[in-house]
Amino acid sequence: MKNTAYFLSDVHLRIQVDDVERERRKELFLLLDHIKAEQATLFIVGDWFDFYFEYGHVVSHAYLDVFSKMKELVDAGIQIHFFGGNHDYWIGPFLSENIGVKIYTKPATIEFADKKFYFNHGDGLDPDDVGYHRLRSVIQHPLFIWSFKWLIHPNASHWIANRLSRGSRKKYGKETIVDKLNLIRKNYDFAEDRFAEGADFVVTGHIHYPKLKMFDDRVFLTIGDFLNYFSYGYFDGVNLSLKQWQVKQLEQRELP
Ligand SMILES: [Mn+2]
Numbered sequence: 565m566k567n568t569a570y571f572l573s574d575v576h577l578r579i580q581v582d583d584v585e586r587e588r589r590k591e592l593f594l595l596l597d598h599i600k601a602e603q604a605t606l607f608i609v610g611d612w613f614d615f616y617f618e619y620g621h622v623v624s625h626a627y628l629d630v631f632s633k634m635k636e637l638v639d640a641g642i643q644i645h646f647f648g649g650n651h652d653y654w655i656g657p658f659l660s661e662n663i664g665v666k667i668y669t670k671p672a673t674i675e676f677a678d679k680k681f682y683f684n685h686g687d688g689l690d691p692d693d694v695g696y697h698r699l700r701s702v703i704q705h706p707l708f709i710w711s712f713k714w715l716i717h718p719n720a721s722h723w724i725a726n727r728l729s730r731g732s733r734k735k736y737g738k739e740t741i742v743d744k745l746n747l748i749r750k751n752y753d754f755a756e757d758r759f760a761e762g763a764d765f766v767v768t769g770h771i772h773y774p775k776l777k778m779f780d781d782r783v784f785l786t787i788g789d790f791l792n793y794f795s796y797g798y799f800d801g802v803n804l805s806l807k808q809w810q811v812k813q814l815e816q817r818e819l820p
Contacts, residue, residue: 566603567677570595571797573609573685573769574789576651578729579626579722584814591811592790593633600640605676607797609769609787610649610685615725618656619718631663638664645674649685649770653704673763677801682763686770686786689754690747741820744773748786752777755784765804767797774819776806792817 575592578585599606613627623631638644644665648655659665671684688700702708712721748771755766759782766784774788774795783804788795794809794816808819 567801568602568604569607569676569797569799570599570604571607571609571767571785571787571799572612572790573649573787574611574772574791575608576611576614576789576791577627577630578614579624580726581626587811587813588790589629591794591809591814593629595796595809596633596637600637600642603641605643606637606645607674607681607683607767608644608646609683609767610647610653610687611651611769612646612649613652614729615722616652617654617712617718617721617725618658619713622718623658624718624722634659634665635663645683647671647683647685650687650700654709677799679764679799680762681765681767682758683767684754686751686768689768689770690750741773744771747771748773748775751786752784755779755782765799767804774806776804788819793819795819 572595577589581589596606616624616627634644644663645668646655646659646665647668653669655667655669660667668683671682673680673682675681688697690696716724751768751771755763756779758766759779764782766782768784768786769789771786772789772791772793773786774793775786776797777784785797785804785806787797788806790796790809792815794811794814796807796809798805798807806819808816810816
């Protein structure tokens with residue numbers, strides 16, 4: 565095991581697999597092969613899945629290839645740390661017990677290569693977004709999860725998820741660069757508090773806008789996404805940098 569690591573967020577693997585999604589997965593799996601060959605560690609910082617919900621013995625077949633790819637990496641000795649995002653905080657025992665992924669349902673600090681990495685998907689970092697905080701406390705509540713599992717048929721949940729996903733893509737499309745930069749500034753304030761607590765690196769996602777900023781010798785990184793930027797973080801054992809996976813058939817935005 566080498567002391568190198570890759571950081572991915574906001575891949576938003578779809579439950580409806582069309583041609584674009586197939587191509588995106590092809591690129592993602594090439595990157596995962598690369599991680600496997602390097603024997604690096606993979607940190608997933610939320611929203612890996614666009615919709616994820618485990619019904620006890622039942623998981624979504626849309627992710628069959630993704631599950632087997634993740635298992636392939638784990639079997640090859642790769643550690644996968646998975647922090648849930650607002651699209652996949654219902655991650656459950658299937659990923660940990662059947663695939664061997666280490667899952668985190670809350671933000672956490674992890675020591676890696678003698679450095680302290682603080683991870684937070686990034687939803688809920690805007691203290692002004694009272695409505696979202698309220699929504700999150702409901703949908704993360706065990707009673708809500710229990711009711712969802714036992715009252716909503718899996719096919720119905722996938723239908724709802726598809727509708728919500730299209731809705732959030734429309735909303736996301738309306739967000740301007742100014743909105744994103746405002747969010748990033750709030751992330752900076754948050755990161756400075758984590759640095760004061762001893763973190764060397766603060767890594768988030770959620771904003772879908774890649775940005776790395778140095779605070780003296782500490783580094784804040786918001787990863788971006790694997791939808792438009794195909795951006796990821798890379799830690800070489802000493803330094804954290806922001807990189808882009810060069811895709812062939814898909815449209816790709818330049819790093820800002
Ligand atoms: Mn998110």
